[in-house]
Amino acid sequence: MQDSPSSSITSQSLQQTFLRVRSNKAFEIFVIAVIIVSALMIGAKTYELPPAVTQSIIILDWMVTGIFLMEILVRFLAEEKKSRFFLQPWNVFDTLIVVVSLIPIENSDMALIGRLIRIFRVLRMVSIIPELRLLLNSLVKALPQLGYIVALMFIIFYIYGAIGNMLFADINPVLWGDISISMLTLFRVMTFEDWTDVMYETMAVFPLSWSYYLSFLFLTAFAFLNMVIGIVVNTLEAEHAEQRAREALEHPEPTLAELKQDIAELKTLLKQR
Structure with a gap:
């Protein structure tokens, strides 16, 4: 029916x-x-x-x-x-x-x-709020690319953690006792949480150990984190472009012929008055 x-x-x-x-x-x-x-x-x-x-x-x-x-x-x-x-x-x-x-x-x-x-x-x-939704959608779409960066960062953490354990375990077992603790210490270094105290402690035994920390910070805190920001920004720009394209399809701009027709109709209405 x-x-x-x-x-x-x-x-x-x-x-x-x-x-x-x-x-x-x-x-x-x-x-x-x-x-x-x-x-x-x-x-x-x-x-x-x-x-x-x-x-x-x-x-x-x-x-x-x-x-x-x-x-x-x-x-x-x-x-x-x-x-x-x-x-x-x-x-x-x-x-x-x-x-x-x-x-x-x-x-x-x-x-x-x-x-x-x-x-x-x-x-x-x-x-x-559409703006917040756009930001979150961009972050979700960036996750696959961010996953590769996280994997590469884990490899760097693992390598530096193993080196730190071999060199500094005898100096401070609390910070460098095994590879997992060493990686946690490196995370502390990457976030700049009293990292100089950790560095000066090892420099008392290995004066050149500053190169270990600076190279690690360059790879993680500067290079990788900037790569993360770049990926998120690029994805956000692509999402903005996609949204503008959708809006253009939903609300297309009038063509030249349509504008001419509207002008002709306005002229006709004005003549009738």
């Missing part, structure tokens, strides 16, 4: 109404404000509060969950093709967070999981 034209028009009208609500800047700001309130409540729960305040936070938490549910429904109903809604990973993430938040597990063995899920509601800020 086919839908009547009137019901189809009503459905389209409702979809357009929900689309306008979803696209409304005030609605977006309201949802962001609710997410911030939700994050503040999570922080407030880490303190010892009077029972009345705790009860108020619980009630407010349910209100926030209800608003999140309403917002998900608005976004779902605003979608022209409902089947495409769950093809977007962020929509799936938001829906799972809201649905799990609706389950009353506060006084059960699953209470800890419920609280953890509510913490992840703060991540909804990323799905709401």
Whole structure:
């Protein structure tokens, strides 16, 4: 049985109404404000509060969950093709967070999981703000390339850790006792956390050991980290270009012929007046 034209028009009208609500800047700001309130409540729960305040936070938490549910429904109903809604990973993430938040597990063995899920509601800020979503998508797309850099950095850590263990284990077994401890010490050196104290300690026995630290810092803190930044920036630029291309397809610029036709129509309207 086919839908009547009137019901189809009503459905389209409702979809357009929900689309306008979803696209409304005030609605977006309201949802962001609710997410911030939700994050503040999570922080407030880490303190010892009077029972009345705790009860108020619980009630407010349910209100926030209800608003999140309403917002998900608005976004779902605003979608022209409902089947495409769950093809977007962020929509799936938001829906799972809201649905799990609706389950009353506060006084059960699953209470800890419920609280953890509510913490992840703060991540909804990323799905709401396009700029944050773009940054995170760029970082995810850069992960395969970053994986090779991490693997190469691990090789450098392993080589320098083995050398450090062989040379400096007798000087300070706490820092260079085995290769795993040596790699942890090298991580401390790479982050510049009192690395000069480590260097001066070994230089008292091996005066030229400064070359060991400087070469390691050059390879890791300077070369590799700059490579990581370069990959992330390039991926971000590519993501921006892809987004501009999508927007150009969705909102194409008028051609010269269309502009001439619009000018002719304006001239005709002016002559009629």
